[in-house]
Amino acid sequence: MDHEFGGAMKSGEYKILQWDGAFDGQWSEGAVEKYRREGFDGLSLTAGAGEKLRDLGFLQDLPGLRYLDVLAKVKDDLGAFRIGTLEALTLATGSRGKVPQVIQEQLRALCLTDRPGIAVRDKWPILERLRLGAWRGSDLELLRGAEHLSSVHLEGRRQEGTLAGIDGCVSLTEFTSINYSVEDSAPLRNLAELRTVKLMSAPPGPPHRRILFSDLAGGKLEKIWISNADELVDVGVLRSLPRLREVRLIHCRLRTADQRTLDSLSAANVKVIDPRAS
Numbered sequence: 149m150d151h152e153f154g155g156a157m158k159s160g161e162y163k164i165l166q167w168d169g170a171f172d173g174q175w176s177e178g179a180v181e182k183y184r185r186e187g188f189d190g191l192s193l194t195a196g197a198g199e200k201l202r203d204l205g206f207l208q209d210l211p212g213l214r215y216l217d218v219l220a221k222v223k224d225d226l227g228a229f230r231i232g233t234l235e236a237l238t239l240a241t242g243s244r245g246k247v248p249q250v251i252q253e254q255l256r257a258l259c260l261t262d263r264p265g266i267a268v269r270d271k272w273p274i275l276e277r278l279r280l281g282a283w284r285g286s287d288l289e290l291l292r293g294a295e296h297l298s299s300v301h302l303e304g305r306r307q308e309g310t311l312a313g314i315d316g317c318v319s320l321t322e323f324t325s326i327n328y329s330v331e332d333s334a335p336l337r338n339l340a341e342l343r344t345v346k347l348m349s350a351p352p353g354p355p356h357r358r359i360l361f362s363d364l365a366g367g368k369l370e371k372i373w374i375s376n377a378d379e380l381v382d383v384g385v386l387r388s389l390p391r392l393r394e395v396r397l398i399h400c401r402l403r404t405a406d407q408r409t410l411d412s413l414s415a416a417n418v419k420v421i422d423p424r425a426s
Contacts, residue, residue: 162190162215162236169196169220180209190215190236204228214254229271247271268294276319283328288313288335295319298341304328306353311335321368329354329376333363340366343391349376350399361385375399383409392416401426 165188167179175193183191189212195201201220204227207213215236216228222241228234229248237252238259247265255272259279268275268291275294279301286309291297299322300314308329314320315335323336324346336342345364349356356377362385364372370391374380375398383406386392395410395418402410403426410418 163188164190164192164215164217166192168194169199170194174199175201175206180206183210189213190217192217193220195220207231266290268292268297285309287311291317298322300324302326302328306349308354308357315339324348327353329356330359332358333360337363341368342366343368344371345369346371346373347375347377348373348398351376365389367391370394372396373398377401380406386410386413386416395419396421398422399424 165183167175172179191210191213199220201222203224204218204222207216207227213231213233216231216234217238218225218228219240222243224245225239225241225243226245226248228237228239229250229252232252233254234252235254236257237255240261244261244263247263250271252272253274255275257277258272258275261281262283262285266280268278274296276296277299278297281303283302283304284307286307288311290313291300292313293316295316295318297317298319300317300320301324304325304327306327308331310331311333312335314323315338317339319341320339321341322344323342326348327350329349330347336345342364347356347359353376356374358379358381359374359377360381362382365385365388367389368391369389371394372392373396377400380400380402386395386409392413393416395413395416398421401424402420407420407423410420
């Protein structure tokens with residue numbers, strides 16, 4: 149999984165201590181003293197080759213920590229979830245320890261691999277951006293009631309399931325799912341702020357079952373990417389989307405009439421790749 153936020157949090161918002169074990173050596177009391185002495189409020193920690201950390205307990209020694217990015221093998225990384233001052237957290241640690249029953253009230257951006265205990269509304273009440281890798285779920289109940297989320301990026305494992313749980317994410321502007329095949333698009337129907345929707349599946353994973361463009365017909369929609377879909381319905385609705393600028397359909401089943409409709413979308417950049425006849 150790409151462990152970066154992709155611009156979700158600007159580095160200029162924080163004073164970040166860059167600590168690379170390959171060059172700076174193992175984390176030590178000297179590193180803690182440097183953090184404190186120079187007034188840092190962020191840490192980007194990369195382990196050296198072959199280095200594995202036992203835990204992240206040392207984070208408690210870093211006052212005012214607002215930004216944390218860990219790229220290292222860590223047996224127990226749960227200490228990161230106990231830092232109440234964090235606003236942005238990236239954990240690329242290989243750990244699947246259950247998220248503890250704590251609340252990080254200031255966290256706005258979270259990037260991690262799937263693990264038990266993820267519940268956005270209950271543990272990160274103002275979270276705006278979520279990136280989740282190696283995701284094993286079959287629905288989106290972990291997002292239930294997450295009304296502040298504006299961006300969600302899920303990287304599945306070629307499973308299939310539903311979008312149930314996303315319907316209450318009323319602030320959502322960007323939704324991307326990769327290697328996750330959805331039964332239908334209905335839960336997206338009332339998300340009026342959506343600007344970008346990417347539903348990306350690929351063989352040998354199963355195809356999306358039924359995608360209705362009328363479920364994506366919010367007036368703010370600008371970009372639609374769909375791959376590996378068995379049934380696309382209401383293609384004509386795309387003509388009524390005033391801000392639509394880009395459509396990508398990859399290995400989707402299309403009727404001849406659908407292709408004619410797509411050809412008529414002069415205001416949008418449309419690409420149909422490897423279509424399947426209906």
